[in-house]
Amino acid sequence: MKAIIIGAGIGGLTTAIALQQQGIDYEIFDAAPECKAVGAGIMLGGNAMTVYERLGVGKAIRQLAVFPQNIFVRNYKGKLLQHVSNAYIRDQYGQGAQMLHRATLQQLLVEEVAEEIQWGKKFTSLQQHADGVTAYFEDGTSVHGDFLIGADGIKSIVREMYVTPAQYRYSGQTCWRAIIPMTLSKEEQENAAEVWGNGNGLRASYNQIDGNRIYFWFTARMPANTPFTEEEAVTFIQRQLAPFYGNMPKVAAALRPEMLIRADLYDFKPIDTWYKGKVVLLGDAAHATTPNLGQGASQAIEDALMLSNCLAQTKSTAEAFQQYQQSRIARVQKVVGVSWQLAMITNWKGALAVALRDCMVRMVPNKVTQQQMEFLYNVKW
Template sequence: MPQRAATIVGGGIGGLAAAIALHRRGWHVEVLERAPEFTEIGAGISLWPNALHALDALGLADAVRALGAVEAAGGVRDRRGRWLSRTDNTELGRRFGHPLVVLHRADLLRALTEALPADCLRAGSEVSAVRDDGHGPVVVHRGGESRPDLVIGADGLRSAVRRALRPDAAGPRYAGYTAWRMVTDPLAYPPSEGAATWGRGERLGYTGLPGGRMYCFATASLPPGAAAGPSEYAELLRRFGSWPDPIPTLLAAIPEEAVLRHDLYDLPPLPTFVRGRVALLGDAAHAMTPNLGQGACQALEDAVTLAHCLDATLDVPAALRSYDLLRRPRTQAVARRSARLGAVGQLSWPPAVLLRDTAARLTPMRATLRSMTPVLGWRAPGEPVTPTENESH
């Protein structure tokens, strides 16, 4: 049987994971990345248990865990620093088979690229068109044309493959708030627990990275493209500098030039992620807000599930239809849940904030963990689920 070929558009987390999954099954893969190199300028990333199960299926979970930090506990605080809810990471791992692991996005991307032969990775290969010539898909890119058996669009929020697949689909929707992300310099005494602090129309969270660094993230309800003050760092100090400890200490440890700011968008749901021999994956299929920390996690699930569906049949369109049936309902449900959590977190009307904080304070940790089961309880196709991991009590 001739070797099957896949062209993957986009060299981010989801695209690389799909390439690894297919390469290890004997496919010839090429990953087309429009940037001049495979790299990541972002800050931290949270890998929840479902993402670690996907990485297990790729044979990379142990290597990735070694690059990250496992936090003992975390939770949500109010504007005065009082705990509203707590989560024990040991219990999280017991219930779902893995703990929460936090690492730098660049470290994760490096681990994924190193799992592929260098000749699979084609940087500087911007895609200008994806079409079907009657014999199969054709991908036109800076290096020429590719005619693979399968095209995977993993090219993010403003995906060229998505536009080719669904030219009538609506574009990105502004979530109503902007976000800052940053990593501190190493701290002599970093906080032992992570936390998200909820204010009125503003939030700031932090979680530990290896080497005493902390990954910090903040949001504020602003119009899209709203100008900051003298600098993004100055804007952070103005908004959050008087918030409860350890936030002022963390802000003081952030290099001024290290602050990244992005307005947050998601994508309206599609009626299908596939057409013929073309499939969408990750943000290109279901870009979501970061409130659940599930964007990359869902992309990793996508990659593993797509490869599993392709294992089941030589009929690529049939395999993609199975992938769509498995992934579209789940990812769209996660995206809706993330949007709802963001709306709650960004509440600014004082009575609504009081009601939100009171409800969070009165919810037991066990109930919080149980509510997370639909998201975190995912297993890779074919992976056994033990009764202990699937308990609901």
């Protein structure tokens, strides 16, 4: 049995590693001309780390990442809104969240992939036959496999052309991310904080990701594609963060225009089918989510293990795809839904609405927080 994997992002690379662990052949292709060290930081949830432990790369990731003991949500005056004990999650469920540079993760995964990753291969179309699938690339080449995995991200061509079209939703927020050379105090490294501003999608956070770099992100409500030069963005971010408590203004002062990576935050309305014939979707291609729970990549990583397990345990791809979708869809749709709701409540504006929002978040009963943790981290594989 041979899989064709389209996309060598976190989802595609993790799928390659999971398939090879099951002894399933694959070829993996990506449109990017080469493996470039791109992106900012990433939080891998405890659930993703559990998968990586299974795949034999957990220890290597932990050695290159930073483990915050606590993750707080505070308002811009420093008032506590929510607290998640990452140490408790680790002790209770086996693994906690890890913070690292995306490029570090990508490099590590690339090294674990046994087959050569075929860069500069833009997938354009496919044909299904009785004995499998032929995928065609922009450079005129093609490849044959038994089935094809579309791990080609939120704008997936595989999904749009061969499974089902998606309805994109703009969350109303744009996000700037940056890697800043900086070493935080031990206290700040251990106690990460996401800080909510005075409405209008305003939020920011910074976390140590290795010995001398921090990952900073900032969101604000505005129409998609609002024009900003990078210099204007730095000035805008610094102005918005000036009233924030603690070191946030100092961190913002260290931003430089060339550090900024911008993304308008989209997801798409959950789709109810992830496969058609011999074509199956995985990661953002199947279920892009806004990053409010920090679970997009973590869900792609879970998909990878589940799909490879289903392929190994069933007699046909049809049965495997059906089981994979059935095992994953309700869980992922819940993540997408909660994440979307979080985006919406952080978009509220006006002093009264913000006070109400902060009060609601602060009053979330422990039982509800506990149930959320159980749902996200207590996964039986």
